[in-house]
Amino acid sequence: MNLLLGSLTIGLILSLLALGVYIAFRIFGMADITADGSLTLGGAVTAVLLLKGTDPVLATLAGCLSGAAAGMLTGILHTRFGIHSLLSGILMMTALYSINLWVMGRSNLPLLSVANLTDAGERLANLMIGPQKTMMLMGWEVTCRDIGILLATFAWVCLTAVLLFFFFKTELGTAMRATGDNPQMIRALGVNTGNMIVLGLALSNGLVALSGALLAQFQGFADVQMGIGMIVWGVASVIIGESLVRTRRLGLAITGAIMGAVLFRLLLAIALRFGLNPNNLKLITAIFVFFALVSPALLDSLRKRWGGTKYA
Amino acid sequence: MLEVIGAKKTFNPGTINETRALQGVHFKLEKSSFVIIIGTNGSGKSTLLNAVAGSFFLDDGQIRIDGKDITRWPEHRRAAYIGRVFQNPFSGTAPNMTIEENLVLAARRGLFRSLLPASRRSLVDALKERVRTLGMGLENRFDNEIGTLSGGQRQALTLLMATWLRPQLLLLDEHTAALDPKSADQVIHLTREVVAREQLTTLMVTHSMWQAAHLGDRLIMVHRGKIVRDYAGATKARLRPDDLLAQFDEVRRTDQLDPTAAEMLRSRYV
Ligand SMILES: Nc1ncnc2c1ncn2[C@@H]1O[C@H](COP(=O)(O)OP(=O)(O)OP(=O)(O)O)[C@@H](O)[C@H]1O
């Protein structure tokens, strides 16, 4: 049960990553690999500030903003200097590796001894269920702390999703979506598409870094490697989400990305529990994303071959 | 209203693909004039419209709107003054966004885009009212993605979007060329209506001699990046499609004459 709670919480934390990747990948059609670096950056900045005794909320916010700045730089490389979007992301990710080491001072920072946002989760649980340490949930004994953290994360993810949904319905947000959909059209309607991309990548990487900041606090350490492969993870979540909700419409797509991230994490937890070697994790993820990416086309061709001309 | 002064543009200069698309174009539009542009394929009509809209910068020359020098303005800044409909029906709308979202985007052409909701009730109602006048039943499909519409429906909407906020200048680049005859007629009808109602200053490129003869109050013929004919007033009003075809032939004949004349001069003087 504790394993399930932990997986759910991490899944929810990583759903913020999925939302960030959704913005770059689905709104702008870019695979923005900056995410690998900005997730670590968010964790690193937050960890360092927490160790210096900064208020956890402020430290988390700073982590999020540092990621936004990284995304903004990627956007500037791409739009102002005309570097291909993939290459801009790679440049930024590479630079961030050194920057993260520099921020942290070494490759791993333990956070178990400092006050952080997980304590707030515990306080929340105590507020709701009283001062006891453990409680019964469906026949299992679980710590109130875990429940509190899970609920707080869930609430925060919901709030972020709702804010994001309404943002993409504002005048600015719709212009941003149109930039990804048809840049020529939206330029003719007076929008500076370069600025939209810079802003969008800032938003995207801000969410990714927030995810990293929360992850570091939840798992109790920040590590310079924690972001590696996270872009693939995010893409996997987005694609699983799309196959769950079967539409690219905004509201459902956002919900789908969150569900995808949680489901993906649960599946991996189960696989690990049944003896999957953790060293193979990234390989399995990559293979999985490969099949998820090609399966719509694959299914279509199979349907054509065996399903007759029903769809023709 | 619009002044184009000595506009020059060469694509891929210094390479084997060098194209001198505009070679010193010079003209001036009066306010509320409706100008038709004709010319053969590759003569530089689209390049001229794109230069005015700011898709690229001129190599030489100047563009002014209402006396303001906009030569170095980026495209999105000029959009405050200019409404556009493209040849390709896919170019003027965002296919994965709904009709409503596309329309409300256009309702803020050239204006600041805030964090207020884009779809406000009063605006959407007013847009629906206008879309109803297209007579296509699209007012009941505001939630549909615009990618599901036909080319004619999209062009009609793009025209509506380009003119919802009255533009100082309307640019139409063969906006009916991709449509079947019936849809083309419909869009031309709408064009006539909105240009007359709003007294729009309009530049319209077309390959249809019928449209060239029957629309507009001035006609410009472009050839090899230059203006070679310019008819206005009563002369324009008298032009028939056959006259225009005759003009094309004449321009082509002088064209053939030029290389021979050059050859003759060279043999005599070199
Ligand atoms: N972006 C570009 N890059 C390179 N060459 C270009 C570009 N745009 C136009 N050209 C070239 O400039 C010349 C003029 O093209 P333009 O599109 O203006 O012709 P047009 O009069 O609109 O022709 P059509 O009737 O076929 O639309 C052509 O030779 C074309 O190949």
Ligand SMILES: [Mg+2]
């Ligand atoms: Mg053209």
